[in-house]
Amino acid sequence: MPTTAAMPRPANPAADRTQPLISMRRITKSFGSVQAFxxxxxxxxxxxxxxxxxxxxxxxxxxxxxMAGVFGFDSGDHDFEGRPANIRTPSDATAMGIQTVYQDLALCNNLDAVQNLFLGRELTGSRWWGRRIRRAECEVRAREVLTRMRLGNLSLTRPVGAMSGGQRQNIAIARSILWTPKVVILDEPTAALSHSAAEQVSRLVRTLADQGLGVVIVSHDIHHFVVNATDRVEVMRLGANAASFRSRDVTGEQVVNARVGGNEAVNLAG
Ligand SMILES: Nc1ncnc2c1ncn2[C@@H]1O[C@H](COP(=O)(O)OP(=O)(O)OP(=O)(O)O)[C@@H](O)[C@H]1O
Ligand SMILES: [Mg+2]
Structure with a gap:
């Protein structure tokens, strides 16, 4: 077998958009006596x-x-494409098409973009050649996926430790969509980024959504990123939903007010 990795495949823009790809309802979870939700x-x-x-x-x-299978939950429904997800481990989630980019990005700073993209799942040579990494093929595929994400200018050969925070974030996102582009979950992708780097991440995320992915993003950047770069906002407070908004209909101030609370839960998301 010449390869161990799948080709990046575009999500289907014609996918059924009336049914949620991922749906978590009334989820409860405790850690001992701490009730997380x-x-x-x-x-x-x-x-x-x-x-x-x-x-x-x-x-x-x-x-x-x-959502990513790292933790189980105590009660509630976790569905994927309209069916119970039954996700028990992170590999279950990955196999289903749910990819997560955590805040620490988990990149290897001494490796370049190609090595980071294919970390742990390198394209390997035939048995004859041992498990030699087919660097040239990895580069071609890396370039393909980066171009599709409009990140064609990123260096493939510079160690990612020498890249900016925004470039590193983009590589982490590229790695997540290389294999299973159905849902991507990003935990604080614009934290610690400059305004222009955050805008670049916003454009990238919109490109992914335009290609048919569902994207869930945790963000504290309410006034810029959340109201300008997303479609819907779910506000959580004390482990429950406090409010839902359509991003285009809400101001940053309204989201902040809902986050700090005091009012009854509101739903303006339609
Ligand atoms: N592994 C764990 N063991 C025990 N308690 C935990 C664990 N992970 C999270 N918690 C608790 O669950 C609650 C929610 O934590 P969580 O990290 O999800 O918050 P968050 O909304 O992501 O906050 P932040 O904006 O600071 O990242 C907190 O009370 C936290 O202490
Ligand atoms: Mg957090």
Whole structure:
């Protein structure tokens, strides 16, 4: 067998957009006596960018980890493409087409973009050649996927440790979509990025959604990223949904007010 890796395949832009790709409803989860959520819900459709916002400790990262199979949950429904997801491990989630980019990105700084993209799943040579990495083929595929994501200018050969925060974020996102582009979950992709680097990430995320992916993004950058670069906002407070908005209909101030609370849960998401 010449390869161990799948070709990057574009998501299907004609996918059924009425049914959510991923749907978590009334999820509860405790860590011992700490209740991380009391009934959290979030869903994402093909072609949609959903922001998950909330104060520190609201449960956003934990919910992401439940979606990604890192944690189980106590009760509620976790469906994928309309069926119970039955995700028990991160590899179950990956096999289903759910990819997650965590905040620490998990890139190897001393390796270049190609090596990072294919880390742990390199294209390998035939048995005859041993498991020699087919570098040239990896480069071609890396270039293909980066071009599709409009990141054709990224260096393939510079160690990623020598790249900017925005470029590193983009490589981490590229790695996530290289294999299973149905749903991508990003935990704080614009944290610590300059305004222009965050805008580049916004454009990249919109490119992915336009290609038919569902995207869920945890973000604290409400006034710029959340209201300008996403389609829907789910606000979490104390482990439950406090509000839902359509991003184009809401101001940053309204989202912040919902995040800090006091009012009844609102739903303006339609
Ligand atoms: N492994 C764990 N063991 C025990 N408690 C945990 C664990 N992971 C998270 N928690 C608790 O669950 C709650 C939600 O944490 P989580 O990290 O999901 O918050 P968050 O919304 O991502 O916050 P932040 O904006 O600070 O990243 C917190 O009370 C946290 O202490
Ligand atoms: Mg978090």
């Amino acid at each position: 009391r009934g959290a819900s979030v869903e994402a459709h093909a072609g949609e960018i959903v922001a998950l916002v909330g104060d520190n400790g609201a449960g956003k990262s934990t919910l992401v980890k439940v």
